[in-house]
Amino acid sequence: MYWNPAIERLSAKELEEIQERRLKALVNTVYDYSPFYRKKFKEAGLHPSDIKSLNDLPKLPFTKKQDLRDTYPFGMFTVPLSQVVRFHASSGTTGKPTVVGYTANDIRNWVESLCRALVSCGVSSDDIMQIAYGYGLFTGGLGFHYAAERLGSTVIPISAGNTARQVELMRDLGTTVIACTPSYMLYLSEYALEMGVDIANDTKLRAGIFGAEPWSEETRRRIEEKTGITAYDVYGTSELSGPLFTECTERNGIHIWADMFLIEIVDPETGEQVGEGEKGELVVTTLTKEALPLIRWRTGDITYMESDKCGCGRTHPRIMRILGRADDMLIVRGVNVFPSQIEHVLLQIPEVGEHYMIILDRREDGLDEMTIQVELSDRVSIDTTSDILNLEKKIAEKLKSVLNVWAKVEVVNPGTLQRFEGKAKRVIDKRKI
Numbered sequence: 001m002y003w004n005p006a007i008e009r010l011s012a013k014e015l016e017e018i019q020e021r022r023l024k025a026l027v028n029t030v031y032d033y034s035p036f037y038r039k040k041f042k043e044a045g046l047h048p049s050d051i052k053s054l055n056d057l058p059k060l061p062f063t064k065k066q067d068l069r070d071t072y073p074f075g076m077f078t079v080p081l082s083q084v085v086r087f088h089a090s091s092g093t094t095g096k097p098t099v100v101g102y103t104a105n106d107i108r109n110w111v112e113s114l115c116r117a118l119v120s121c122g123v124s125s126d127d128i129m130q131i132a133y134g135y136g137l138f139t140g141g142l143g144f145h146y147a148a149e150r151l152g153s154t155v156i157p158i159s160a161g162n163t164a165r166q167v168e169l170m171r172d173l174g175t176t177v178i179a180c181t182p183s184y185m186l187y188l189s190e191y192a193l194e195m196g197v198d199i200a201n202d203t204k205l206r207a208g209i210f211g212a213e214p215w216s217e218e219t220r221r222r223i224e225e226k227t228g229i230t231a232y233d234v235y236g237t238s239e240l241s242g243p244l245f246t247e248c249t250e251r252n253g254i255h256i257w258a259d260m261f262l263i264e265i266v267d268p269e270t271g272e273q274v275g276e277g278e279k280g281e282l283v284v285t286t287l288t289k290e291a292l293p294l295i296r297w298r299t300g301d302i303t304y305m306e307s308d309k310c311g312c313g314r315t316h317p318r319i320m321r322i323l324g325r326a327d328d329m330l331i332v333r334g335v336n337v338f339p340s341q342i343e344h345v346l347l348q349i350p351e352v353g354e355h356y357m358i359i360l361d362r363r364e365d366g367l368d369e370m371t372i373q374v375e376l377s378d379r380v381s382i383d384t385t386s387d388i389l390n391l392e393k394k395i396a397e398k399l400k401s402v403l404n405v406w407a408k409v410e411v412v413n414p415g416t417l418q419r420f421e422g423k424a425k426r427v428i429d430k431r432k433i
């Protein structure tokens with residue numbers, strides 16, 4: 001099943017032709033209508049006529065989050081506000097907030113992109129979709145809402161939080177698909193059990209679309225084991241519109257619609273493009289956005305790309321699961337550590353539960369100290385102190401072998417660590433306080 005079969009199955013050559021035509025139009029538009037980009041082009045000694053083919057892409061300057069902050073709120077818009085029909089905004093927890101704007105066409109293209117994605121993971125007009133992403137300035141709720149309605153699915157616009165109500169409505173209204181963060185799905189399934197509702201047996205839920213935070217294959221396996229559903233990954237960022245792409249039913253990467261988005265993977269240090277299959281930072285050029293087009297946007301997300309033909313028949317390139325954020329990277333005793341690597345190790349250990357915290361501190365002697373608190377799984381029973389100590393030692397050794405740095409491990413009882421209703425904040429860095 002396809003939403004837009006003509007576009008989703010174009011040949012690589014046809015896609016390249018569309019990309020090249022749109023890229024040339026884009027550089028002309030931003031040069032003419034965006035003082036920000038005109039200045040950037042001039043600084044780089046570049047004129048739109050220098051961009052003759054896709055091979056010229058590396059000549060173009062990167063655009064970074066800081067550029068959006070520096071031009072807050074509308075400095076990078078290329079249309080007058082009279083053509084803007086909606087704003088979304090980031091919360092600005094790590095600096096000034098960033099504002100994104102959409103024309104009516106931008107909203108239509110956003111919906112088109114997510115409709116293609118939802119159909120690719122099997123969502124249809126027969127589904128009842130519970131949208132448990134936040135509604136409002138965050139793009140998750142409204143993004144899913146409009147696409148699911150456009151498909152003809154029945155939407156439950158419950159937004160994030162209010163977990164008892166989530167479980168009640170899921171059971172009573174017959175939710176078949178849920179969209180939320182993966183950490184919230186784990187919390188929801190535990191909460192449901194406490195209410196006497198076993199999602200696998202007492203509800204019609206069959207699939208979940210999870211994102212807005214990095215997660216691992218092990219988390220996928222645990223969600224599926226606990227709830228009996230099929231879990232799909234979703235990708236998108238507010239700067240690129242919001243949630244835009246999901247895995248198809250092959251679940252071997254996320255198709256990026258190449259007629260709308262031109263992707264590259266670059267080395268985060270040097271900015272040079274890396275080869276297919278090599279890890280690096282995802283860089284996206286928007287080919288159809290009108291209000292806030294972005295040239296070579298540094299997403300900060302670490303992944304790799306595959307462009308061989310997918311079993312689903314779609315020809316658009318795929319990115320693999322996001323391995324971490326370039327800016328989530330922790331530096332512990334000079335070693336680069338991604339929280340996703342820690343999760344990956346922890347969830348492969350059967351005695352360990354889903355919830356964990358990473359605490360960084362600086363010792364009196366000035367050295368960094370990393371403590372990992374992790375819950376014991378509720379499926380195992382370990383009673384003696386020496387067994388706990390052995391488990392802590394085993395976890396610490398596995399972590400050391402992957403991270404190349406020692407962590408202090410504390411195993412705690414199930415249900416004692418903090419739960420998160422939205423994005424999980426599992427890192428406490430006391431070195432910054």
Ligand SMILES: [Zn+2]
Binds near residue numbers: 248249250310311314
């Ligand atoms: Zn596919």
